[in-house]
Amino acid sequence: MLTLFDGFRSVTIWSVALRMALAVLCGGIIGIEREYKRRPAGFRTHILICLGAAMTTLTSQYLYLVMGQYTDMARLGAQVVAGIGFIGAGTIIVTRRQRVKGLTTAAGLWAAAIIGLALGGGFYEGGIFATALIMVAELFFSRVEYRMLKNAPEVNLYIEYSDNRTMDVLLQEFRERGLKILNMGIIHSSSNEKHNACAIFTLRLHKGLDVESIQQEVCATPGVVSVREL
Numbered sequence: 001m002l003t004l005f006d007g008f009r010s011v012t013i014w015s016v017a018l019r020m021a022l023a024v025l026c027g028g029i030i031g032i033e034r035e036y037k038r039r040p041a042g043f044r045t046h047i048l049i050c051l052g053a054a055m056t057t058l059t060s061q062y063l064y065l066v067m068g069q070y071t072d073m074a075r076l077g078a079q080v081v082a083g084i085g086f087i088g089a090g091t092i093i094v095t096r097r098q099r100v101k102g103l104t105t106a107a108g109l110w111a112a113a114i115i116g117l118a119l120g121g122g123f124y125e126g127g128i129f130a131t132a133l134i135m136v137a138e139l140f141f142s143r144v145e146y147r148m149l150k151n152a153p154e155v156n157l158y159i160e161y162s163d164n165r166t167m168d169v170l171l172q173e174f175r176e177r178g179l180k181i182l183n184m185g186i187i188h189s190s191s192n193e194k195h196n197a198c199a200i201f202t203l204r205l206h207k208g209l210d211v212e213s214i215q216q217e218v219c220a221t222p223g224v225v226s227v228r229e230l
Contacts, residue, residue, distance in 0.1 A: 005124045011061050015122065022119045023047075023054035026131040027112050033138050039105045041091050046112045049087070053080050053116025061121065077117045084113045108134065154182065154204050155211045156230035159218060160196040166223030167199065173221065179214075180204040196225050 008015040027050025028043060035042030060073040088106030111134055119127040161167060167186070174181060183202035205214065211229060219227045 002125055005122075008124070009122045011058070011065055016058060018124075019054055019058060019119050019122065020051060022124065022127060023051045023116045026050055026115050026119065026127055029131055030108055030112050030115075030134055030138075033135065034105055034108060039091070039102070041087075041105050041109055046109065049084065049109055050112040050116035050119075053077075053084075053113040054120030055116075056080050057117050057120030077121075080113055080117060081110075084110050104138070108138070154202060155214065157201045157203065157215070157218065158198065158228045158230050159201065160198045160225040160227075162196055162223045162225060164197070166221065167197075169221055169223070170199075170218065173217065174201075174203065177209070177214075177217075178206055179209075200230065 008018050024047050027047040030050075031041075031043040031046030034046065056076045056079075057073075060076045063069045064073050088109045091105045091109065092102040111130065115127045115130050115134075118130065159170070161170070171181075180203065181201060182204055184199065186199045187197060203214070205211070215227050215229065218224060
């Protein structure tokens with residue numbers, strides 16, 4: 001442990017002020033990155049969650065150490081860990097493209113709550129180091145994740161097309177490009193419907209072929225209305 005924080009381990013007015021200030025700072029740092037990317041839970045949300053979790057631990061310590069009420073100090077913190085799931089679930093949505101968004105934001109909220117609990121308990125080193133590692137994961141690892149997805153060996157494509165001949169052309173193009181169809185689902189439109197037929201393909205790509213080039217080629221096929229990656 002760092003000797004710098006030795007004087008702030010006990011519950012005093014200065015240690016309480018430091019813990020609350022660090023909770024605001026660490027929660028705000030995580031929230032800035034989410035706010036910059038226009039996510040549902042941003043700057044203020046992360047600050048409030050981190051600060052609230054810190055106050056939960058501080059309250060538990062105050063009741064036990066100052067008021068002399070012999071209760072389980074971890075009980076209130078356990079409720080924070082469980083309760084934060086309700087807030088995190090509200091940030092997870094399924095888009096029209098059937099893609100799940102908000103998982104990283106929900107995980108960030110949960111991590112911010114844990115950091116608040118650590119700082120509120122006087123575990124300054126853990127809270128600060130966790131904040132730094134979370135920022136590394138969100139700022140730098142996201143680029144690695146993007147490159148991995150760009151060169152993913154499999155892709156799910158949602159394709160809308162106007163007539164059945166388009167499907168024959170698409171299947172021929174997939175065979176010519178050496179793409180293996182792992183799964184395929186087709187929904188035909190009846191003759192009295194104005195909606196286009198649609199298909200969902202799970203394709204295995206070979207090396208040297210990325211998802212964007214496949215989407216562009218499929219979109220350029222005559223009869224294809226739209227192409228989206230699921």
